[in-house]
Every structure is written in C-alpha cells, then in structure tokens.
Amino acid sequence: MSTTSKARPPGGAIRRQQTRTAYLFLAVPLLFFLIVRFLPTLMALRMSLFDWNILKDTQPFVGLENYTRLAQDERFLTALKNTAVYTLIGVPVQIALGLAVAVMLSRVTALRGLYRALYFAPYVTPIVAAAWVWQWLFSPQFGPVNTFLTWLHLPAQGFLTSPSQALGTTAALVVWQNLGFQIVLFLAGLAAIPRTYFEAAEIDGATGAQAFRRITLPLLNPTIVFSVVTGTIAYLQLFTQVVNLNFTDQGGPLSSTTTVALYIYQLAFGRFQMGYASAVTVMLFAIILLITVIQLKFLTRRYDA
Amino acid sequence: MKHLVTLALALTVTASAAPVTLTYWQYDYASKVSTMNDLIKQFEAQNPDIKIKQETFPYDAYNQKVASSVPAGQGPDVVNLFYGWLPQYVDSGYLQPLPAKDFPTAAIERDFVPMIKTSKIGGKYYALPTSVRTLAVFYNKDLFKASGVLTPPRTWEEFIAASQKIVKGAPPRFTQLGFGIQPDGQDYHMLREVLVRQYGGSPYSADGKQVTYDSAAGLKAMTFYTELYTKYKLGTPNFFPGNNSYRDAFIAGKVGMIIDGSFAVATIQKGAKFNWGVLNLPTFSGSSVRSNFGSYWVNGITKNAKGDKLDAAVKFLKFLTSADTQRTWLKNVGEIPAGKKLSSDATLRRDPVYGPFVAALPFAHSTLFVDEAGQRKAWVDAINSVILQGATPASALKRAAADEQKLLNEYYK
Numbered sequence: 121m122s123t124t125s126k127a128r129p130p131g132g133a134i135r136r137q138q139t140r141t142a143y144l145f146l147a148v149p150l151l152f153f154l155i156v157r158f159l160p161t162l163m164a165l166r167m168s169l170f171d172w173n174i175l176k177d178t179q180p181f182v183g184l185e186n187y188t189r190l191a192q193d194e195r196f197l198t199a200l201k202n203t204a205v206y207t208l209i210g211v212p213v214q215i216a217l218g219l220a221v222a223v224m225l226s227r228v229t230a231l232r233g234l235y236r237a238l239y240f241a242p243y244v245t246p247i248v249a250a251a252w253v254w255q256w257l258f259s260p261q262f263g264p265v266n267t268f269l270t271w272l273h274l275p276a277q278g279f280l281t282s283p284s285q286a287l288g289t290t291a292a293l294v295v296w297q298n299l300g301f302q303i304v305l306f307l308a309g310l311a312a313i314p315r316t317y318f319e320a321a322e323i324d325g326a327t328g329a330q331a332f333r334r335i336t337l338p339l340l341n342p343t344i345v346f347s348v349v350t351g352t353i354a355y356l357q358l359f360t361q362v363v364n365l366n367f368t369d370q371g372g373p374l375s376s377t378t379t380v381a382l383y384i385y386q387l388a389f390g391r392f393q394m395g396y397a398s399a400v401t402v403m404l405f406a407i408i409l410l411i412t413v414i415q416l417k418f419l420t421r422r423y424d425a
Numbered sequence: 426m427k428h429l430v431t432l433a434l435a436l437t438v439t440a441s442a443a444p445v446t447l448t449y450w451q452y453d454y455a456s457k458v459s460t461m462n463d464l465i466k467q468f469e470a471q472n473p474d475i476k477i478k479q480e481t482f483p484y485d486a487y488n489q490k491v492a493s494s495v496p497a498g499q500g501p502d503v504v505n506l507f508y509g510w511l512p513q514y515v516d517s518g519y520l521q522p523l524p525a526k527d528f529p530t531a532a533i534e535r536d537f538v539p540m541i542k543t544s545k546i547g548g549k550y551y552a553l554p555t556s557v558r559t560l561a562v563f564y565n566k567d568l569f570k571a572s573g574v575l576t577p578p579r580t581w582e583e584f585i586a587a588s589q590k591i592v593k594g595a596p597p598r599f600t601q602l603g604f605g606i607q608p609d610g611q612d613y614h615m616l617r618e619v620l621v622r623q624y625g626g627s628p629y630s631a632d633g634k635q636v637t638y639d640s641a642a643g644l645k646a647m648t649f650y651t652e653l654y655t656k657y658k659l660g661t662p663n664f665f666p667g668n669n670s671y672r673d674a675f676i677a678g679k680v681g682m683i684i685d686g687s688f689a690v691a692t693i694q695k696g697a698k699f700n701w702g703v704l705n706l707p708t709f710s711g712s713s714v715r716s717n718f719g720s721y722w723v724n725g726i727t728k729n730a731k732g733d734k735l736d737a738a739v740k741f742l743k744f745l746t747s748a749d750t751q752r753t754w755l756k757n758v759g760e761i762p763a764g765k766k767l768s769s770d771a772t773l774r775r776d777p778v779y780g781p782f783v784a785a786l787p788f789a790h791s792t793l794f795v796d797e798a799g800q801r802k803a804w805v806d807a808i809n810s811v812i813l814q815g816a817t818p819a820s821a822l823k824r825a826a827a828d829e830q831k832l833l834n835e836y837y838k
Binding site for chain 1: 661668802805
C-alpha cells in the first residue's frame with residue numbers, strides 16, 4: 121500500500137491540477153450540451169404526455185394518449201414507411217457508390233484535385249437551390265432528363281409528380297448530394313491502409329479482387345461503420361430536400377415522399393399540435409437510438425493487423 | 426416625501442401625455458408594407474398621441490411567428506391574419522372581440538360584403554378586413570386568337586371547347602396548356618365552393634360543423650373537375666417547376682386560361698408580355714347559378730391591447746377599415762374593397778380587370794377553416810388520387826369527406 125504513494129511521480133500535484141483543469145474545461149461544453157441538447161429532449165418527452173396545442177389556453181395532461189393515437193395514424197405510418205424506404209435505398213447506394221468512386225480516385229494522379237472538387241461540389245451546394253434545380257431537371261414537360269429519354273425512344277416519366285416515382289427521385293437527390301462527403305471519408309480511410317499489405321498480397325499472388333475483399337474492406341470497417349451509422353441517422357431525419365422538392369404540396373404527391381421529420385414539422389408548426397408532434401419526435405428518437413445501437417453492435421469488428 | 430410625491434405626479438402626467446405606441450404585424454409583401462407605411466404616417470398625423478410600429482415577417486413563417494408569440498404574451502397589439510386562421514386564434518383567446526359599441530354587428534353586416542360573416546364567431550366579430558379577394562379566369566388573348574377561339578367562354582362547356590383548341594401535346598408531355606390545372610393552387614377552392622354549389626349542393630352545413638359535399642352534387646363537381654384532366658386533357662398539374670406553377674406558366678405565355686384570385690393581378694400585370702384579360706368564372710349552360718370563393722385578410726386586436734392601448738387600437742382599426750383606406754389599398758396593392766358601397770361602385774364594376782372580381786362579391790362564399798393546412802391536404806390528396814392514381818371520383822370524394830370531417834370533429838368536440 122505504501123509503495124503506491126512512494127511510486128507516485130514527483131509531478132503528482134501538477135498532474136492533479138491538470139486533471140482538475142481538464143474537468144473544468146470539459147464541464148463547459150457538457151453544460152452547453154445539457155442545456156441545448158438534453159433539456160429540450162426531456163421537455164419534449166414531457167410535452168408528449170400533454171394535449172399541448174400552442175393555440176390553446178390550457179394544456180391538459182393526457183398520459184400516453186398521444187402514443188396510442190400514433191398507432192392508428194395513417195399519415196404517421198406512411199411517413200414511417202417512407203423514411204424506412206429512403207434509408208434502405210439511400211445508405212447502401214451512397215456507400216457503394218462512394219467506395220467505388222473513392223477507390224478509382226485513389227488510383228488516378230492527374231487532375232485528382234479537380235475530380236475531388238467536382239464530386240464534393242454538390243455537398244456544399246445549398247440544399248434548397250439543389251432541390252429547385254432538381255425539380256427542373258426532372259420536370260415531366262421541360263426537364264432535360266425526359267428530353268433525353270425521348271431521344272432514346274423511351275416514354276417520358278412523371279418523376280417528382282408521380283406518386284410511385286417521387287420517393288426514388290428524392291432519394292437520388294439526397295444520394296447525389298451526400299456522395300462527395302462519402303468519397304472524402306473513404307479516401308481518408310483508404311489512405312490510412314499501409315501500402316505494405318498490398319505489396320505483400322501481390323507477392324503472395326493475390327488478385328486485385330482478393331486484395332480488395334481481404335485487405336481493403338476489412339481495414340475500411342471503421343469508416344464503413346461510421347458511414348452507415350451517420351448516414352442512417354441523416355436519412356431518418358430527412359426533411360429539407362422533401363420540403364423543397366414540392367413546395368405547395370410538401371411530402372406529396374399523395375404523401376408519397378413524406379418523412380417522419382416533415383410530419384413532425386407539419387404537426388407542430390402547421391397545425392400547432394405540439395404535444396402530438398412531441399410524441400412523434402420521441403418515437404423517432406427511440407427508433408434512431410435502437411437502430412444505432414444495433415448497428416454499432418453488429419457492424420463493428422476488430423481485425424488483428 | 427413631498428418631493429417624491431411631486432416627482433411621482435410629474436411622472437404620471439408625462440406618462441399620460443406620452444403617446445401610446447401600438448405594434449402592428451403583417452407579412453412581408455412589398456406593396457402592402459409600403460402602403461401601410463404611408464397609411465401609418467397619415468394616421469399618426471391625425472392622431473398625434475398614437476404611434477404605430479409596423480413589423481413584418483416572411484409569409485412562410487408568419488403564422489408560426491404569430492402563434493409562437495401567443496403563449497409568451499408578446500407580439501402585436503393589432504395583427505393581420507388570414508380569415509381561415511381565425512377559429513384557432515379566437516379559440517386561444519388571443520384575439521379580443523371587437524368592442525360592440527365601436528363596431529356594432531348590424532353596422533358591420535350592413536357595410537361589408539357578405540362573405541366577411543365567416544369572421545363572426547360565437548355571434549361576435551373578432552376582426553375586419555380592408556380588402557377581399559375572389560376568383561376569376563385570367564386568359565391569354567393572344568393565344569386565344571392564335572388558336573382560333575373567337576369569343577371568350579361564358580359557360581363551362583365553352584371553357585372546355587376553348588381550352589381544347591389551345592392545348593398542345595398530350596399527357597405526360599404538354600407544350601402548351603388550355604387550362605392551367607393545379608389542384609393545390611386555387612382549383613380546390615373553386616371545386617369546393619363554386620362547382621359543388623353550381624351543381625345544386627352545398628359543401629358544408631350552415632354551422633360549418635358537418636361536411637355535406639359527399640352528395641350527388643359533390644360527385645358531379647369532383648367528376649367534372651377531374652375530367653378536365655382525365656377526359657378532356659386540357660393540361661396537367663405542375664406544368665412548370667416551382668411554387669406557383671400554373672401562374673408562372675401563364676405569365677410565360679404557355680397557358681390559355683388559369684383560375685386565380687384577384688391577389689394575382691399585380692404579379693400578372695408586371696410579368697405578362699402579351700394581351701390578357703379577366704373573365705367571370707363560367708356557369709353551366711342552361712343554368713344561372715353563380716358562385717365564387719371569397720377570401721380575405723383581417724385585422725384584429727390582440728389580448729395584449731388593454732386600457733389606453735385598446736382605445737388606440739380601436740381607432741387604428743377603424744382607420745384601417747375606413748372607405749379612404751380601402752380606396753388607397755385598391756390603388757396601391759390592387760385588392761378589392763371589403764366595403765359594400767365601394768365595391769358596388771360603377772366604375773370599379775366596369776373595370777376590365779377588377780370588374781369580374783367585384784361582380785362576384787355578392788355570391789362569394791368563404792370556407793370556415795378550423796385547420797387550414799389539414800383541410801387543404803384532404804382535398805388536394807383526393808383530387809390527386811383521381812388524376813394520378815386513377816381512383817374513382819366517388820371514392821376520392823368519400824376520402825376527402827372522411828378526412829375533413831375528422832378535422833372538424835376534432836375542433837368542435
């Protein structure tokens with residue numbers, strides 16, 4: 121026992137002070153987080169138990185009524201289904217495309233900067249502007265995409281105006297916008313893999329495909345996990361693109377592009393039903409939390425290098 | 426002590442002599458804001474003891490902004506609202522009823538056009554408009570001539586015939602439309618308040634609590650409207666990309682006719698580079714039943730205005746609804762006067778642009794919305810289910826009626 125105190129390095133006091141300072145500095149952002157992030161979350165949780173309409177004088181307590189109402193709310197179920205479809209299309213496509221482009225980009229040397237800039241441009245373009253351009257591109261009447269289809273003697277498509285195609289077109293916009301960020305992530309991941317592994321594989325006679333499957337993919341696992349988790353969360357919160365692609369009938373046509381986040385917005389700020397909107401928010405929070413925990417548990421692997 | 430009393434007295438005297446400051450809110454629309462600035466100057470000159478502070482917010486955020494100021498007890502003393510929001514705002518106790526001695530109900534109903542009765546809630550008026558809007562047909566005279574349409578349509582049958590001569594292309598690719606069909610524009614109002622009534626029905630019960638368009642008349646109306654797309658192929662929704670698809674396309678000279686409100690006059694006047702005109706909404710041949718959809722923005726006094734402020738707010742509201750202000754508003758903003766006397770003025774009725782809108786005032790109905798966004802969605806979805814998914818007009822109508830009745834029940838429970 122006495123050895124521990126003897127073993128303590130001479131700078132113990134300084135270290136203790138440094139630790140204290142670290143805690144102090146950590147406490148500032150923590151406090152910010154508690155007030156700006158956690159407190160509103162808890163307030164939403166509380167609000168969801170009330171029939172909280174900001175246009176009413178009294179906000180009666182209704183217990184779990186808002187939640188039981190959710191189960192029969194057709195619009196909520198549609199929004200939930202759409203959100204799931206967006207995520208299931210968007211995340212895999214964006215990761216596959218991002219990885220493919222990143223692998224190719226990591227091989228070129230000429231004009232590398234230009235290519236990177238071009239792929240990254242959509243990510244930094246304001247979403248609203250991109251949505252408006254997209255609306256024009258896919259216009260059934262005047263859009264270049266349909267003009268192109270008619271050149272190929274294919275029938276013109278409704279795209280954003282068709283209830284069966286609008287969601288896919290919206291998802292395509294989101295993938296296109298996120299692709300640049302995805303590519304940058306994978307480029308960083310690829311750069312972090314030591315060249316020696318590939319050299320060794322080559323000496324052992326491995327093909328390119330084998331090297332990709334046995335070396336690149338496993339060592340990119342942390343990047344892929346990060347992409348899947350953050351991508352999933354982003355898709356589950358999809359909002360701005362949907363709102364701006366059909367401004368007069370948001371989430372339309374016929375609720376075919378509506379998302380849970382948009383539904384929350386419409387309930388809260390279009391119809392002032394804060395209590396019910398909070399219940400939807402809490403549900404969305406629970407869903408995101410659950411999915412993230414599952415993803416982290418099953419996707420994260422450790423490889424011995 | 427004596428000094429303190431004198432000081433307190435002096436303060437009270439200055440306080441009562443100091444002008445009352447009222448805050449006025451409306452949404453940000455260039456011609457409305459500048460006209461209001463002029464009007465405020467005029468009002469302040471007449472009432473040196475009252476100061477008005479105008480604050481404006483973007484249209485998209487306006488309703489939210491007003492609503493979020495409610496629980497905080499902040500915001501304006503006099504506020505400009507869409508009449509369709511009134512039930513919710515009255516319900517919240519946010520607006521106070523107009524003092525009966527200053528605004529007697531009988532006088533209001535004598536002086537204003539009939540549609541403003543939708544602002545009477547529980548037997549009391551809570552707000553009054555300066556101007557009102559109705560619907561009419563805007564038509565492109567040059568396209569009419571080029572397509573060989575010699576006389577502008579007066580009946581729906583002629584409306585269809587004229588449109589068919591103008592339209593070019595077929596679904597889904599049109600290059601020119603006969604009629605700028607747009608369910609989520611003004612069309613769903615036209616269907617609900619004009620077509621249903623022209624077929625002899627009525628969209629709602631007299632107290633507004635029951636949906637009554639799920640009827641033979643309603644079915645005929647829904648069938649007629651959706652056939653403009655499905656059968657006659659006069660045009661397509663969202664012809665142009667953007668927020669105001671049908672209006673933008675009309676201004677670009679690509680559409681023969683659109684149905685729009687008088688509030689669109691200024692925009693069309695400014696944008697259209699061709700000869701255009703305004704027509705009354707058509708009737709059915711062999712029938713003389715006219716109807717129109719009327720809407721308006723009202724000015725109300727919030728619960729924030731008490732005592733001196735209330736007196737000042739009453740004065741300001743009287744000023745805002747006066748004949749002089751209505752005249753200024755027509756001249757500078759282009760919206761038609763809400764007063765019966767002014768809107769029946771012969772020169773205004775003969776005006777080629779404003780005439781058709783003014784002529785519709787006596788038979789214009791306005792819907793009492795309890796949840797404007799929700800009620801609109803019910804109709805737009807019903808129409809879209811027919812034209813985009815091939816549902817029958819009957820099932821679409823049932824669906825709209827069920828959706829909307831649910832919202833009415835929620836409000837009136």
